Amino acid sequence: xxxxxxxxxxxxxxxxxxxxxxxxxxxxxxxxxxxxxxxxxxxxxxxxxxxxxxxxx
Amino acid sequence: xxxxxxxxxxxxxxxxxxxxxxxxxxxxxxxxxxxxxxxxxxxxxxxxxxxxxxxxxxxxxxxxxxxxxxxxxxxxxxxxxxxxxxxxxxxxxxxxxxxxxxxxxxxxxxxxxxxxxxxxxxxxxxxxxxxxxxxxxxxxxxxxxxxxxxxxxxxxxxxxxxxxxxxxxxxxxxxxxxxxxxxxxxxxxxxxxxxxxxxxxxxxxxxxxxxxxxxxxxxxxxxxxxxxxxxxxxxxxxxxxxxxxxxxxxxxxxxxxxxxxxxxxxxxxxxxxxxxxxxxxxxxxxxxxxxxxxxxxxxxxxxxxxxxxxxxxxxxxxxxxxxxxxxxxxxxxxxxxxxxxxxxxxxxxxxxxxxxxxxxxxxxxxxxxxxxxxxxxxxxxxxxxxxxxxxxxxxxxxxxxxxxxxxxxxxxxxxxxxxxxxxxxxxxxxxxxxxxxxxxxxxxxxx
Numbered sequence: 001x002x003x004x005x006x007x008x009x010x011x012x013x014x015x016x017x018x019x020x021x022x023x024x025x026x027x028x029x030x031x032x033x034x035x036x037x038x039x040x041x042x043x044x045x046x047x048x049x050x051x052x053x054x055x056x057x
Numbered sequence: 058x059x060x061x062x063x064x065x066x067x068x069x070x071x072x073x074x075x076x077x078x079x080x081x082x083x084x085x086x087x088x089x090x091x092x093x094x095x096x097x098x099x100x101x102x103x104x105x106x107x108x109x110x111x112x113x114x115x116x117x118x119x120x121x122x123x124x125x126x127x128x129x130x131x132x133x134x135x136x137x138x139x140x141x142x143x144x145x146x147x148x149x150x151x152x153x154x155x156x157x158x159x160x161x162x163x164x165x166x167x168x169x170x171x172x173x174x175x176x177x178x179x180x181x182x183x184x185x186x187x188x189x190x191x192x193x194x195x196x197x198x199x200x201x202x203x204x205x206x207x208x209x210x211x212x213x214x215x216x217x218x219x220x221x222x223x224x225x226x227x228x229x230x231x232x233x234x235x236x237x238x239x240x241x242x243x244x245x246x247x248x249x250x251x252x253x254x255x256x257x258x259x260x261x262x263x264x265x266x267x268x269x270x271x272x273x274x275x276x277x278x279x280x281x282x283x284x285x286x287x288x289x290x291x292x293x294x295x296x297x298x299x300x301x302x303x304x305x306x307x308x309x310x311x312x313x314x315x316x317x318x319x320x321x322x323x324x325x326x327x328x329x330x331x332x333x334x335x336x337x338x339x340x341x342x343x344x345x346x347x348x349x350x351x352x353x354x355x356x357x358x359x360x361x362x363x364x365x366x367x368x369x370x371x372x373x374x375x376x377x378x379x380x381x382x383x384x385x386x387x388x389x390x391x392x393x394x395x396x397x398x399x400x401x402x403x404x405x406x407x408x409x410x411x412x413x414x415x416x417x418x419x420x421x422x423x424x425x426x427x428x429x430x431x432x433x434x435x436x437x438x439x440x441x442x443x444x445x446x447x448x449x450x451x452x453x454x455x456x457x458x459x460x461x462x463x464x465x466x467x468x469x470x471x472x473x474x475x476x477x478x479x480x481x482x483x484x485x486x487x488x489x490x491x492x493x494x495x496x497x498x499x500x501x502x503x504x
Contacts, residue, residue: 006387006389010387013387014383019380019383021376021380022380022383022384025380025381025383025384026384026387028384029352029356029384029387029388032348032349032352032353033349033353033388033392035346035348035349036346036349036350036353036392036395036396037392037395039343039346039349039395039399041343041395041398041399041402042395042398043398
């Protein structure tokens with residue numbers, strides 16, 4: 001699901017629930033999600049096999 | 058009056074614990090109506106335990122540096138027999154069956170618990186404005202926020218309502234109010250202090266730690282509450298400032314600062330250089346990706362913890378807190394997976410930045426304490442939301458679990474505190490405290 005598709009669904013749900021004030025907050029989450037998905041550590045199933053990531057904890 | 062100054066006098070019987078408790082309770086009575094730092098005041102219990110502490114001293118038994126010392130705890134932490142309100146109507150009727158581990162540690166060390174401090178509801182905010190008990194107020198200007206979420210705790214030690222206090226920090230909730238109120242705030246490394254009996258925000262990001270009037274006082278409390286401690290209190294000695302090697306993460310953390318904060322932090326780093334410390338630039342390449350990583354790491358846990366009450370009694374949450382909780386429930390699992398990957402990347406980068414240095418040095422808080430109700434604040438590059446600015450310098454080290462401490466380093470022309478932050482190696486909080494002690498002394502010597 002793209003961020004735009006997710007945002008459209010989430011916004012419709014918030015409005016259906018009578019929570020219009022939630023919409024700008026969801027827009028903020030959408031911006032953060034776009035940034036997260038653009039990060040260069042994300043995997044691509046058609047590209048190199050991922051090397052191990054040593055978890056911090 | 059600090060714990061370090063007071064403790065030897067209590068141990069020698071020169072100051073009675075009962076007198077200390079009475080003095081703090083009097084300050085609470087005088088200041089709390091204005092500052093709203095305390096949700097509950099445990100006067101009778103405090104005086105009884107102070108008298109018991111005095112009897113032990115008279116009998117030749119001193120439990121350590123917190124013996125007879127008045128301490129407060131954030132009202133997110135269980136104290137047996139008392140409500141743990143989390144500053145929310147949602148918790149109405151709660152009464153803790155037992156002490157949280159950290160509360161029990163304080164009692165065993167002889168601390169006198171004077172009350173439970175105000176906070177941002179469920180620790181889900183940075184200003185301590187959204188509390189079912191009303192906003193907490195900054196002691197330097199009551200029209201301003203004390204920071205949050207442990208706002209009441211910072212006010213308590215800044216004003217002497219208690220000599221020590223324990224807060225929690227999920228994105229900066231110890232360090233932000235410590236910086237805004239001009240005191241020391243220590244976020245130990247993740248997992249070093251038990252969070253058992255503490256209302257969670259996000260367990261993978263939650264940290265429990267002390268706020269104090271000095272680095273030594275932070276150490277004295279940390280040494281009591283940390284899980285992995287020896288059988289008796291340990292001493293701390295300052296590192297040599299001439300031998301300090303400090304890393305300055307000069308991008309991101311310095312990009313969006315209030316002008317006075319920028320100036321004071323840079324002057325403090327220059328002071329350390331003049332005192333003999335080596336301070337050079339280091340890079341954290343993915344620092345700008347930390348806010349979305351933080352958000353997506355925390356959303357699932359926050360949504361899960363609040364799901365039932367958000368469904369059954371949403372009106373009992375403060376409107377702003379409710380909206381952010383609702384938002385958390387919309388986050389997708391695939392983005393949590395991306396955030397977990399990002400956390401590992403950023404942790405490695407901060408470890409690399411620390412390689413070859415004793416600590417990172419950076420601002421503690423990007424802005425001075427904001428006016429209560431402010432949505433944005435001016436910083437270099439244009440206005441920015443208060444929440445974003447409050448979290449900017451602190452939340453990275455909740456994601457990665459590195460120990461971090463803030464300490465005062467100056468004031469704005471209006472007299473509002475400005476803070477420096479030091480970040481240490483994972484698993485080496487005592488070493489970070491030795492660095493902080495040296496930095497605290499160097500800044501004091503230069504003042």
